[in-house]
Amino acid sequence: MRSAEGARSSRADQADQRRAELLDAARRVVLERGLASTRVSDIAKATNVSGGLIHYHFATKDDLITAMLRATSESEVRRLREIIAGPGTAIQRLDRVLRFYIPNSRSDQSWILWLDAWALGVREPHVREILLELEGGWIEILTEVISEGMKAGEFTCDDPQGAAERLDGMLDGLVVRYTLHSGAMSRRRLLEHARIAAAREVGVERSTFPA
Amino acid sequence: MRSAEGARSSRADQADQRRAELLDAARRVVLERGLASTRVSDIAKATNVSGGLIHYHFATKDDLITAMLRATSESEVRRLREIIAGPGTAIQRLDRVLRFYIPNSRSDQSWILWLDAWALGVREPHVREILLELEGGWIEILTEVISEGMKAGEFTCDDPQGAAERLDGMLDGLVVRYTLHSGAMSRRRLLEHARIAAAREVGVERSTFPA
């Protein structure tokens, strides 16, 4: 049965919570130290837990990393969906997507994680699959926003899917540049590039975007 | 002095040649196995050379990898310069650049190398510097081609540098997608995206590009 206090943690809940905690710590550690120099013991330390416990919950280090990437990707797509679900005109919602795409600062970046994941994904099909879903999510959402803008008469575009792919690609590439060489590409300039390209793709003037 | 046969190898030449050979083997091995699972001994094996020799020519593994990345980057920029130095109209030369950017097949990709390098560059300033020069080279060359096209009256563009940055970013991002998920993005489609975006940036019709 349950312990006395209703919805409180059964042992299964406890294990789930611990697993989530470990995934969270893994993400923090990998962001800070990079995938290549992340040790299982680092993640244990960050959770104040013995090294053995990690292997109790996750058979191998790869399992842990993969699960962490999957969880992060899913949460990112979820947040993105919330963002476009909000109110506003199509152009406003498109702008919100662009701004969500672009990291706020060099330290904010969950982007560092995806750079590691791209390199890993070249060799690991599981990781590749996660990345495909993540990028597919972005493209899908961009496509939706553009299509709805067309229906509302705000946008003109003869290939929303293609436009979304181009926009997503450009943002990926520019964010890499911004992440690695923030000196050569400011956040402001990056956002400006994004708005110029997006405006062209959906057939509106760049000045249509909010200030 | 020299040995009898004119341009033949002095000891210094021999050492240089060996170093070049090691850099080349390093590149091949890293492309094949990935940076993370490349061992110094793998590179030694690929060169039919003892493990110790690597450390005779390169103090540390990091030195070797960094030198290899630098050499690869420089050679890439050099080849790119040759490509735009050739004859043709601006649109033809621009198209050559785009096609050089895009890998011919999933196995061709020196791109796999840059994915590893991006992840590494997040932590290693030396690597970051190399990447900055490489990407800077691409942008510079794109800017040149666009500017010359404007002088020739072929192109219209009010910010060649910005256009080059956007184009370079888009290509980076799309190539990542193509490299990781060749199923979701064919080479043909990638090239089509590149031409559409490039045509818009320089103010010509997409049909202006050669078939």
Added chain:
DNA sequence: ACGATCCCTGACTGGTGACCCAGTCAAATA
């Protein structure tokens, strides 16, 4: 000729890190 210098070998070492396992303790179950 002959010592100095260089390229190169291959066995060795020291450190490290993923994973294992025997045992502890508390909570769940009977």
Added chain:
DNA sequence: TATTTGACTGGGTCACCAGTCAGGGATCGT
């Protein structure tokens, strides 16, 4: 209460790998 199950500890093991080092043979300068 007695027994079982599950979460957790921490020390141990085993494999791996970057970098070292003593020596060997070739080639240089003199």
